[in-house]
Amino acid sequence: MSTHASDKHLLYKIAKAYYQDELTQHDIARRFGLSRVKVSRLLEQARQEGIVKITVVPPPGTFADLERQLEARFGLLEAVVVAPARYDRANVVRELGQAAADCLMRCLKGREILTMSWGTTLRATVDALPSRNWPHMTVVQMAGGLGRPEAEVYGSDLTRRAAQALGARSRMIPAPGIVASKLARDALLADTHIAETLAMAARADVALVGLGALTPDSVVLQVSSLLTEEQINELKALGMVGDIALRCYDAYGRPIRHEVNERIIALELDQIKRIPRVIGVAGGTGKYESIRAALRGGLINVLVTDDRTATRLLSEPDSHRAER
Amino acid sequence: MSTHASDKHLLYKIAKAYYQDELTQHDIARRFGLSRVKVSRLLEQARQEGIVKITVVPPPGTFADLERQLEARFGLLEAVVVAPARYDRANVVRELGQAAADCLMRCLKGREILTMSWGTTLRATVDALPSRNWPHMTVVQMAGGLGRPEAEVYGSDLTRRAAQALGARSRMIPAPGIVASKLARDALLADTHIAETLAMAARADVALVGLGALTPDSVVLQVSSLLTEEQINELKALGMVGDIALRCYDAYGRPIRHEVNERIIALELDQIKRIPRVIGVAGGTGKYESIRAALRGGLINVLVTDDRTATRLLSEPDSHRAER
DNA sequence: TACACATCCGTGCAAATGCACAAACGCATT
DNA sequence: AATGCGTTTGTGCATTTGCACGGATGTGTA
Numbered sequence: 073m074s075t076h077a078s079d080k081h082l083l084y085k086i087a088k089a090y091y092q093d094e095l096t097q098h099d100i101a102r103r104f105g106l107s108r109v110k111v112s113r114l115l116e117q118a119r120q121e122g123i124v125k126i127t128v129v130p131p132p133g134t135f136a137d138l139e140r141q142l143e144a145r146f147g148l149l150e151a152v153v154v155a156p157a158r159y160d161r162a163n164v165v166r167e168l169g170q171a172a173a174d175c176l177m178r179c180l181k182g183r184e185i186l187t188m189s190w191g192t193t194l195r196a197t198v199d200a201l202p203s204r205n206w207p208h209m210t211v212v213q214m215a216g217g218l219g220r221p222e223a224e225v226y227g228s229d230l231t232r233r234a235a236q237a238l239g240a241r242s243r244m245i246p247a248p249g250i251v252a253s254k255l256a257r258d259a260l261l262a263d264t265h266i267a268e269t270l271a272m273a274a275r276a277d278v279a280l281v282g283l284g285a286l287t288p289d290s291v292v293l294q295v296s297s298l299l300t301e302e303q304i305n306e307l308k309a310l311g312m313v314g315d316i317a318l319r320c321y322d323a324y325g326r327p328i329r330h331e332v333n334e335r336i337i338a339l340e341l342d343q344i345k346r347i348p349r350v351i352g353v354a355g356g357t358g359k360y361e362s363i364r365a366a367l368r369g370g371l372i373n374v375l376v377t378d379d380r381t382a383t384r385l386l387s388e389p390d391s392h393r394a395e396r
Numbered sequence: 397m398s399t400h401a402s403d404k405h406l407l408y409k410i411a412k413a414y415y416q417d418e419l420t421q422h423d424i425a426r427r428f429g430l431s432r433v434k435v436s437r438l439l440e441q442a443r444q445e446g447i448v449k450i451t452v453v454p455p456p457g458t459f460a461d462l463e464r465q466l467e468a469r470f471g472l473l474e475a476v477v478v479a480p481a482r483y484d485r486a487n488v489v490r491e492l493g494q495a496a497a498d499c500l501m502r503c504l505k506g507r508e509i510l511t512m513s514w515g516t517t518l519r520a521t522v523d524a525l526p527s528r529n530w531p532h533m534t535v536v537q538m539a540g541g542l543g544r545p546e547a548e549v550y551g552s553d554l555t556r557r558a559a560q561a562l563g564a565r566s567r568m569i570p571a572p573g574i575v576a577s578k579l580a581r582d583a584l585l586a587d588t589h590i591a592e593t594l595a596m597a598a599r600a601d602v603a604l605v606g607l608g609a610l611t612p613d614s615v616v617l618q619v620s621s622l623l624t625e626e627q628i629n630e631l632k633a634l635g636m637v638g639d640i641a642l643r644c645y646d647a648y649g650r651p652i653r654h655e656v657n658e659r660i661i662a663l664e665l666d667q668i669k670r671i672p673r674v675i676g677v678a679g680g681t682g683k684y685e686s687i688r689a690a691l692r693g694g695l696i697n698v699l700v701t702d703d704r705t706a707t708r709l710l711s712e713p714d715s716h717r718a719e720r
Numbered sequence: 721t722a723c724a725c726a727t728c729c730g731t732g733c734a735a736a737t738g739c740a741c742a743a744a745c746g747c748a749t750t
Numbered sequence: 751a752a753t754g755c756g757t758t759t760g761t762g763c764a765t766t767t768g769c770a771c772g773g774a775t776g777t778g779t780a
Binding site: 420421422432433436440505 | 729730735737739
């Protein structure tokens with residue numbers, strides 16, 4: 073199939089003219105007395121035969137290739153991998169927050185709706201946000217806070233602070249994330265402001281979420297005394313490996329059917345899935361299963377994580393899909 | 397001016413997506429949440445900063461770079477340099493002919509007017525022409541032959557053979573190239589067929605010419621007894637270094653004003669210059685000054701020559717233009 | 721010779737790309 | 751706070767490029 077020496081000569085001349093002298097295909101065609109299509113085809117051939125070599129030099133000290141593999145394997149829009157200086161939780165979270173903030177800022181123009189959950193990682197993200205003046209942006213809370221005073225740090229306050237940093241309007245959910253009964257939940261959802269806030273969150277352009285895991289230091293497990301030991305065990309028995317905005321999912325990112333769901337005030341997983349850009353931030357020890365599940369289930373399409381977790385995610389040759 | 401490490405990372409990712417995954421700029425913009433223009437600019441930056449490297453591999457055993465230098469220096473459409481196996485005149489001419497034939501064929505589609513002069517090099521070129529069937533092409537003689545029987549080999553016959561090889565129509569000049577008097581010339585030019593032939597040659601799409609030189613074996617000097625020793629000396633005194641189709645020029649490719657011109661039946665240099673593509677074929681010892689002059693004067697815009705001559709043409713750092 | 725097959729080629733059109741322009745912005749100085 | 755300058759940004763448009771299609775050409779086989 074490959075052409076022979078005499079032609080390579082022509083391929084070389086044309087490739088040089090195109091890639092080095094930056095002539096247009098049209099000009100080259102005129103000079104060499106060929107048709108434009110032919111020049112196009114010869115260039116294609118020159119690329120295929122390796123006469124033209126295009127290399128992209130990886131910048132040192134980054135994990136661009138790791139990112140590319142993650143993107144390819146899990147169908148992500150983007151993956152961001154950071155290399156924490158130390159792997160203690162505090163530092164990992166801080167560096168993840170920085171990276172997530174960068175990643176978020178890059179895709180914001182100042183006129184969109186951003187919805188976010190809360191958690192320690194998102195707290196770090198908000199801390200890393202630069203200040204802007206975007207009056208046309210709105211930051212919307214995605215899930216109720218926790219029913220305690222100190223929980224405010226992880227509830228509405230994060231949304232408020234994010235909006236403040238960006239000079240944006242904010243829209244909070246003045247309610248706990250988990251209430252005592254379905255009845256109480258329904259009552260709160262009947263509130264116009266809460267309902268509208270959730271509706272707005274559902275049609276956000278970008279979502280920023282942390283990925284919860286079943287680790288002992290998990291905010292949900294620690295703080296929310298509304299989940300009894302028994303209920304937690306039930307959820308585990310149903311396969312729960314993590315949560316996004318209090319919505320629990322199994323190892324394949326599928327929502328877990330459990331009574332608890334009906335007492336939660338937050339976007340549902342399906343609603344989150346429909347948001348065009350869902351940035352999931354999580355890393356460090358213990359988050360692996362939850363991240364893997366969120367990726368498998370397509371719950372997020374942008375992942376910000378650390379290099380160890382990234383490597384581990386790529387090391388397993390398993391399937392993305394749940395078997396039926 | 398150059399941006400720093402944090403950005404290089406993004407440049408790399410985008411460059412990879414574009415050049416390796418072959419995504420469109422539009423798709424990349426959507427994935428990374430950027431505008432399309434921005435992606436375009438980042439790619440430009442990535443190229444400038446050397447993150448994207450495009451190399452064109454020179455095929456071994458060719459003189460592509462020599463050619464490129466000739467093209468650049470003398471403003472040629474194309475230069476073709478061959479490396480003869482041996483440098484005896486016969487072999488050089490043979491290889492030049494082959495290369496010229498290739499070069500000519502490449503830019504012919506089968507519907508144009510080709511005009512040609514004659515000479516030993518063009519003879520070799522015609523010998524190397526492949527056979528085609530191009531009834532819509534016309535091959536037109538550019539200059540009269542020489543006034544002797546054996547001269548036919550260098551006159552109309554070459555045109556005829558070229559046309560035959562290509563399956564094209566031919567248009568010959570049934571007259572000698574140099575006649576005894578201006579009166580005789582004018583009489584021949586009054587002939588409708590000759591006049592129309594010359595007119596047709598003048599509006600040819602492609603010209604194929606040899607470059608004559610003042611070497612002892614020059615066809616013109618040898619055969620045409622119509623040029624006296626004295627006339628030849630006069631021409632030399634006027635600075636003649638070579639000829640195209642019997643039209644003499646000086647070291648800067650300018651036509652030489654001499655009585656002989658009025659006895660010649662051939663296109664004038666200015667007419668030749670106006671042909672869109674003029675392929676000059678010449679090489680070997682002794683042709684150097686003539687080639688250099690033709691290049692300086694812009695008499696040809698495609699040159700087919702040997703590597704030694706090419707190197708020599710590039711070695712002189714002189715000006716292209718005549719001083720006034 | 722005729723036919724079938726395959727390859728090559730250029731035209732027309734749609735997609736992709738680059739570019740000029742003007743608005744918006746950040747920044748620093750007044 | 752207001753002003754000026756330089757930079758960055760996106761929109762609209764012209765150019766450039768890829769691609770499908772039908773026609774032409776060449777080749778091998780019956």
